[in-house]
Amino acid sequence: MDKNQLIYVVFSAVIIIALVLDLGLLSKKNKTISLKTALIQTIFWVLLSVAFCGFIWFENENGNGKADAIAYISAYLLEWSLSIDNIFVFIIIFSFFKVKENNYSRVLLLGILMAIVFRILFIAVGSAAVAKYEWIMYIFGVFLVYTGIKMFASNEEAEFNPQENWAFRFMKKFMRTTDEEPHGRFIITRNNKSYFTKLSMVVIMLGLIDIVFAVDSIPAVFSIIPDPSKKLLIYSSNIFAVLGLRSLFFLLRGAASKFDYLQQGIAIVLLFIGVKMLIANWVHMPVWVSLLVIVVCITGSILYSIYHKRKGIRED
Numbered sequence: 001m002d003k004n005q006l007i008y009v010v011f012s013a014v015i016i017i018a019l020v021l022d023l024g025l026l027s028k029k030n031k032t033i034s035l036k037t038a039l040i041q042t043i044f045w046v047l048l049s050v051a052f053c054g055f056i057w058f059e060n061e062n063g064n065g066k067a068d069a070i071a072y073i074s075a076y077l078l079e080w081s082l083s084i085d086n087i088f089v090f091i092i093i094f095s096f097f098k099v100k101e102n103n104y105s106r107v108l109l110l111g112i113l114m115a116i117v118f119r120i121l122f123i124a125v126g127s128a129a130v131a132k133y134e135w136i137m138y139i140f141g142v143f144l145v146y147t148g149i150k151m152f153a154s155n156e157e158a159e160f161n162p163q164e165n166w167a168f169r170f171m172k173k174f175m176r177t178t179d180e181e182p183h184g185r186f187i188i189t190r191n192n193k194s195y196f197t198k199l200s201m202v203v204i205m206l207g208l209i210d211i212v213f214a215v216d217s218i219p220a221v222f223s224i225i226p227d228p229s230k231k232l233l234i235y236s237s238n239i240f241a242v243l244g245l246r247s248l249f250f251l252l253r254g255a256a257s258k259f260d261y262l263q264q265g266i267a268i269v270l271l272f273i274g275v276k277m278l279i280a281n282w283v284h285m286p287v288w289v290s291l292l293v294i295v296v297c298i299t300g301s302i303l304y305s306i307y308h309k310r311k312g313i314r315e316d
Contacts (some may be wrong), residue, residue: 004065007059011236014052018045018243033105033250041247044166049076049240056233067154069285072233074291075224078273079241081266081298082217084259086210087249093205096162097198103184107202108246114207115214115245119238122211122218123231131228137277140219145276147216165210169203172211223273224290261308269294 032214033041053076057069090108099107129136171177175196178188182197189195196204217238225233252259272293276285 005056007232010055024186036214038250042244042251045244045247048260052236058158068233070291071225071287072237074287074294075221075237076241077294078220079217079238083241083245086213087252091253093162093172093202097202099202103199107199111204112242112245115210116243118211119214119242122214123234126218126222127228127231130222141274141277144219148267148271148274152264167205171204177201194304220270220273223277259302259305261301261305265297269297
């Protein structure tokens with residue numbers, strides 16, 4: 001077994017063990033996650049991601065461990081910051097469907113598992129496309145610049161309406177659903193017919209909406225790791241960020257109104273990454289520059305949000 005295969009084995013083992021712990025200990029039915037527990041879980045996932053970064057640094061077979069580790073942590077922080085922005089949409093969905101707090105954990109876990117499957121598919125397709133057609137990177141760059149400009153000028157969280165969302169309309173049209181109180185169940189049988197409860201609808205909606213999120217995040221991560229042969233770095237940075245999304249949800253759901261300018265910080269990052277992709281053939285920027293921009297923009301937007309509240313924004 002060479003070192004590259006070893007890294008794959010270690011990554012798979014870490015994910016499986018972490019999911020088993022998550023499923024067995026942290027996702028029990030009717031279990032409410034406290035702020036303290038959410039903080040501990042968030043720290044756990046972050047430390048696990050950082051530990052894997054250290055493993056990449058010391059075990060890379062090509063002697064590029066340091067460069068790969070910096071690329072991995074840059075991609076991870078980018079995906080993590082995009083996940084924070086997505087959490088606000090999740091909060092609106094849970095509120096719209098009136099999901100009880102003791103069902104949050106299981107619903108989020110199933111939605112995140114769906115998101116992981118979609119991310120793996122997106123990355124596989126994206127890597128194959130980039131390997132075959134290098135000009136796709138320019139399309140990614142233009143798309144990210146457009147997305148960054150649109151995100152900077154808009155307030156997507158305030159505008160998001162689950163009832164008007166395509167995923168909600170899709171479920172209502174093609175699925176047999178019920179508004180009956182689920183009592184923790186995902187499917188209810190009435191008159192020999194099975195109905196999807198609102199808990200099932202939330203899980204499916206989270207998974208489908210993550211497809212939209214992935215349309216932004218997957219091209220962005222390719223700007224950090226443009227080499228399609230380094231799929232492990234792309235997979236691991238994405239999956240670790242997504243796995244920590246649930247604990248981050250419980251940690252931040254009471255502070256949604258305290259991050260008014262986070263979206264603008266993320267928009268600046270996307271703009272920078274898009275421009276970087278467009279000028280890559282003429283201007284080379286080392287990965288650490290991307291890491292620095294991500295850290296400064298996200299940290300700066302969070303601090304600015306804390307000390308500068310927008311007028312007319314209700315406190316949580």
